[in-house]
Structure formats: structure tokens, C-alpha cells
Amino acid sequence: MMEKVKQFIEDNRERFMEELFEAIRIPSISSLTEHKGDMIRMAEYYKKSLLAAGVDKAEVMPTAGNPVVYGEKIIDDSLPTVLVYAHYDVMPVDPIELWDSPPFEPEIRDGKIYARGADDDKGQGFMHIKAFEALVKNNKLTTNVKFMIEGEEEIGSVSLGAFCEQNKEMLKADIILVSDTGMIAEDIPSITTGLRGLAYWQVEVTGPNRDLHSGLFGGGVANPINVLAKMIASMTDEKGMITMPGFYDDVLVATDKERKMLNKAPFSIDEYKKAIDVEELDGEAGYTTIERTGIRPSFDVCGIWGGYTGEGAKTVLPSKAFAKISTRLVPDQNNEKIAKMFEEYFTSIAPKSVKVKVESLHGGQAYVCPIDLPAYRAAEQAYEKVYNKTPVPMRSGGSIPIISTFEDILGTKSVLMGFGLESDAIHSPNENYTVVNFYNGIETIAWFYQFFAEEFKK
């Protein structure tokens, strides 16, 4: 029955890839205001793609920020409804000099598509449109399908919560289907059952009102970089734990059984270290790397700047120092509570010799998906069909803040069918996506709909 669908995907490989390339060529970087126009072009392109794939209607819907692309095909009100979520925005490309090919000119080398967004989330998002098209064009669609494709995921989905509130009825569905995560390896499929939350701030430390001569003033006036370094250093202790009082209060401590299951996922410390070229790993004492990045919170400075950063030696005691600071959160930490906690705490530990400003830039809740949901079982069987292996349920260290918002506002669970690999270098220079997973993903998603219709009836 699905043979025709498989053949259709086979027959249209080149066209599917070319259409993805067209999407990639639009530099839809949501965090940079200079790309506002590209966001609109990108949304229009997705709308066009949905219409071509066979939705009944598609629309570019305005929000306070970048628009949401919505499309739907309702074949029978008595059938279950799947809401596909994806995002059309991408991360910035800096440091640009580390890319081997221009980030917005996709090219295939050694079986991988190299480009910003190749995986996250144009490659993975586009598979859904193509799987839907294959089902529609071969009369194999077994559920109603809705698409919601946003343009602000990389800046915290700032407008999507309000959009969901305002369009609850339109977005009604039995499950939300998302491909914005990874799998363990090309031959080891996995389904992400948990995501970490996130809180992200920018801090500004001001010392003197202007840059001072470090000879005339050095030693007598607090240096904002020295101070910021001390403040950041004090945020974690020698066991790798975050020192902010109350930070761990709501952390759900994993049971021994859960920890055992998690650590069954194939993982080689040596290969992991080799892949990122570090001699030693680091993290919270008493936890494995899988646990540290999956079920424990983390504290990372994502960026820091201040003073003279040019060539040579400028002897300056700078006026200001800045940092972008983030924590990854786990169930049941509340990102808004943590955001506020940090704002107050970080300001409180500043010495009187400086002024400190903390601004919350981004945040989201952690999420957990039960493995007995019909949609989870459907996804499991879909992977088995294409990869010939039962996917491993796993917890990801990443965050898709909007997933828990969906649950809060729409009351709908999400299943995260990810096809990315760790080597895809998302958010980094030379982001890539394997050609084989692009096509396998399309097929797996097509199977999902078949199994979901069956599982839902049970």
C-alpha cells in the first residue's frame, strides 16, 4: 500500500532537494534586524510550498514579530488531526571565517548538505512538507494535517505563545509532530522524550564612566572585567554545581532506574572527546556526560566582551564589560522563576564599586513526553520500517521552549521525531545534514501517519 508513496519519494529526490536549497538560500536569521525582509520572503516561500504540496489553504499570519505560516488539509472530521510544527528562521553565521563554503549557498559534499539551516530546521522542517505531499499525491493521507511554521524559534518563539492563545480552535489537534532534534547515529534511531528548559540573560557591568588609563588608575578603581570574571566564577563551585541559592529547589531528581536506562544509550567517551578535540570532559561531579547534558541543569557563558579587543596592547581600564549568560533547566524548574532569581542574585553579588544591569533575553520550560502515547508508538513503528531498528527513547540537552508552551496553552503533547546527528554542527560553522537522513526522514514521517491512524483507533 505504501509502495507508491516510497516510489514517489524516489522519483522526486532531485526536485525535493532543489526546493530545500531554495529555502536555504534565503538568509532568514531571526536575531538580526537587518534580515527582516528575508523573514517575509521565507514565510511566503513556505506558504507556496504548502500549497504546492496539497493543503486546502495556507496563510502567512502576522504576529507581533515574524509571521507564522499556517496551512491545513482536513479530510474527515472523525479522523485524528496531526499538527506539524517547524521553524523557518535560522541562527546567525558568525564566525563566518570558519565556514568552508558560504552558509547560504548550500552544497553537497561527501553525502552532506552544507549550509546554515541545512538541519536546523529547514532540512528537518521541509521533510514534513514533502512527506505530506507524497501522501496527498498518492491518496494515502489517513489523518487531518495542520502546519504551523514559525519564524522566531531561535530567538525564543517570542510571539508564538500569543499566536496559540489567539488561535486555539484553529490549532486543535491530537498530537503535535516536530522534527527539530537529533538521533544517536545514522544507524541508531532515537526519539527525544525530554528537553531541557532555558533561561538566557545579557549582563552589563559598568565601572568608571569612561575608559581609564590602566597605569594612572589601575589598582585604585574597580575594573569591570575583573569584577565580571569574579561574578561569573562565583556562579559555579568546584563540583560543577550552580551556587545561586534556590536554583536546584525544583529539580526533579532522576531515579536510579531512569539513570540506568539513560546510560544504556550507546556512548563512547573517547569518540566524544575526539570529535570535539578536548583532553578531558568537565561537568557536575557524580553524573555521567549523558546525565550532565540530559537531566541536569548547566551554566554557560555564551559570549563575553569588554575593553580593548583589537590588535596589540592597549593599556586601558575599561568602563564596561558584558556577557551573555545562559542556564539549561530540567523538569520541574520554572524558567521565569529562574530568570527572576538570577536577575536578583547576580545584581546582589555585585560589589558597590560597579553598577550591574541584567536583562532577560530568552527562556523556555523543560518538557517530557511519555513513551506510551499512541503517537509515540506510531513514531516507533515508523522508524522500525525505515531504519529496521526500534528507536531508543532519549533525553536531549537542547531546548525547544515552545514545546512546553504548546502543552500549557493548547493542551497538546508533542512527539519529537528528530533526524539530526551530533556531527551536523547546528548553530556552528559548517552546519550540515546528511542526504540519507533527509530522504529517510521523509519516508519515516510518511509511515508515521499510517501508524498513527491505527494506533489512535486502539
Added chain:
Amino acid sequence: MMEKVKQFIEDNRERFMEELFEAIRIPSISSLTEHKGDMIRMAEYYKKSLLAAGVDKAEVMPTAGNPVVYGEKIIDDSLPTVLVYAHYDVMPVDPIELWDSPPFEPEIRDGKIYARGADDDKGQGFMHIKAFEALVKNNKLTTNVKFMIEGEEEIGSVSLGAFCEQNKEMLKADIILVSDTGMIAEDIPSITTGLRGLAYWQVEVTGPNRDLHSGLFGGGVANPINVLAKMIASMTDEKGMITMPGFYDDVLVATDKERKMLNKAPFSIDEYKKAIDVEELDGEAGYTTIERTGIRPSFDVCGIWGGYTGEGAKTVLPSKAFAKISTRLVPDQNNEKIAKMFEEYFTSIAPKSVKVKVESLHGGQAYVCPIDLPAYRAAEQAYEKVYNKTPVPMRSGGSIPIISTFEDILGTKSVLMGFGLESDAIHSPNENYTVVNFYNGIETIAWFYQFFAEEFKK
């Protein structure tokens, strides 16, 4: 006898200022390679100025780096010889957006010349050429005079040591005269009798071989910014002392008497705090601000950068973090010993999860000038003539590394007749120099020669 000289200065005020402005307009930033051509233009301009002022000969002499401008007027071998040292290079202008007028287009507002180099050291250096001109043109020169004007002071006078070694005979003098320091206030003249030394490094901390997704890897891999912050924080303790073992071994501890004398200089904590807009001062416990910036070493991060520093929130665990770190040194600390000590120590405190590189960029010895030198006494009387007050001997926190090199190589002491004010904002945006000190300085320097010839005979 000096009336004619004074009148000459009075009659030529406008021309002197215009000639200084011409010098300022050449953007001779020594730390930026793109200004190589400006360094040559600048040197040629100084040569032309020296010839016009009346030297017997002047030359732009090549070095491994920027050339040195040399000029001399030998009137009688039996008379003492003064070697004037100045520098024609200036600091970079970043952050350019904080300047109220373009840094290389000098303008006078409220009695101050605003421009990069207005004080440091074009304004102060140029006074010497004009004082010399006034004496020559009125037949009042009482000593032989040599000029050595270099173009690398702001990058550590990297070629001047070798230049002195190669030209010992040519540079032979009884005293070196330098105006590259400050005075306490426009109505409180002072002479700098001590300078701090300097050691300056750039450090690079490398974690993973590429920027990583802070969600997928955060908590499991050492973040080079977090690590750098901890390393910097650990360099100073809660008493404001530098923790590097051996750092204080050679520090000459000031006697109670010296400390009392130093603290006699007029100083208002409230005004100091207000001028730089800080609520509290900071520094080594048990010392006053004058002591902290004059006779005690300091540790300042002059610049820091790493990770994402653009607009918005990029969730990245960066590959690298950098800092420019400096210490000010005091007698008898040896800057080369400290440079090596830091390189070894900073590398030794790095955890195995990162790689650390330390590069020494700049350095110089501290210096002390005895107040019973004939040249010091001559300077004292010169200030008395113009300012009607005996100048206060004081220790400066700044460094002119070459001053101790002169003593080592040429065997010649220096007298530091500074006319800058703290509000001149040298090395900062809106650097300025008071018009009144530019003209008073010229007159004071002219007097110096008169008194020096007398004192030298005693």
C-alpha cells in the same frame, strides 16, 4: 634676560598651535598596521619641525619598527647636554562612538584642545620643540640639545632599546628631559619622580574545536569563557592582592615616611569618585588610593572577548575565549621575570579540559628619580617661575617603560616634567589638553634650560 623669550612665545601663540594641530591631524596609531604610512609622514613632519626650530641637523633614522626622529644642536662641547625624549605615536581611538568630535580633527572647546594625542604625547612633545625654538631664535640657549622622538611608545618602545644600544655615543647626554606625565592640578605643579613598570599579555583559552550547541553539550564540556573567568578571578584575592606565587618577592616596601610624604599631595576621594562616577573605590586593603596607584602593583584585564557578542541570544558553547591582561609593577620588580612567571603560572592553573596559550605583548621596568639631581632642582625652579609654586614630587601609576631602559643602556637619568591633567583623558575618548598648559609648558621648559646650566655648574 628671559623677557625676550617670553615675548617670542606670546607673539607666536597662534602659529605654535597651528603647527601642533598639523601634527595631530596625522593619525599615527602605532598599534594598527594600517597606519604604517602615517608613521612615516609623522616622523617627516617632526624632522621638518626640528629643522625649522633651529637644530644643526635632523634625521629620520630607521629601526626594525617605526623610525626615530633625531636632531641636535651642539653649541659648545664644554656645556652640559640635554636629551629630549618624546613620542610621535598615539593610542587607538576605539570606542570611536564616544568621541564628541573626530579624534584627528583637533578643536578647542572651553580652553581645551580635543584630539587623540592632544596631550599624549603630541601636545607635550611639541612644547619642547617650541621652547627650543624660542631659545634659539633669541640667542638664549645655554646647553647643547639633542632630540630623540620615537614612534612606538604606545606599543612598548619595542625598537628603541636596540636604537639606544647602536647610538650610545650620539645620544650621550647629562640628563634626559621628558614631558609625558601629568601634574596634580592646573594650579598645583608636580614632578613625577617614580613610574610603575608594566607586563602585558594576551591569553587564549581553547575548549572544543568548534562552537557547540549549548543545549546539547552544555554541562558536559568545559566552556572556555567560564574557565577563563575562573582563571582571571583566581588571580586576585579578597584583599585585592595578586595571588601568583612570588609576585611580591621583589616589591620595594615603602617606608612609613615615604608613605606619609606621598599622602600629603592634595587628593579628594569624593572628587575622584565623582570625576569617574563610581560609588566606591576599590583596591589593595591597607593602602590609600594614591598608594594603590603609585607604589603598589595592580592587575587589570584590559580587554576580553569570546563567543557570541552580537544582538540577541545565541545559545552557543564557544570554542575560544581571549583576554588582554596587564600588571603594573613597582621597584624592584623585573618585568621580564614577571612576564615569564605569569606565562608559566597562568598555564599551570588551567584545567585539563582546555588548552591555554599566553603571549607576552609589552613590558617595561619601574623607575625612580632622586630629587637631589641638578636637573630635578632646575625643573623645580622652572615651575616656580611660571606657576609661582614649588612643584610636589609624586609617584605616577603610569609606565614609560623606556625610561628605565635609558638608565640601563645610556646610563642617563630622566627628569619627568609633565603638564598633563587627570581630566585630559589620555588613552580614552575625548582626550584633551588645556591650552594654558600648552603655553605655560613651553615657558617652563625654556626656563629649565636656564636653571639647568646654572645647577650643573654647582
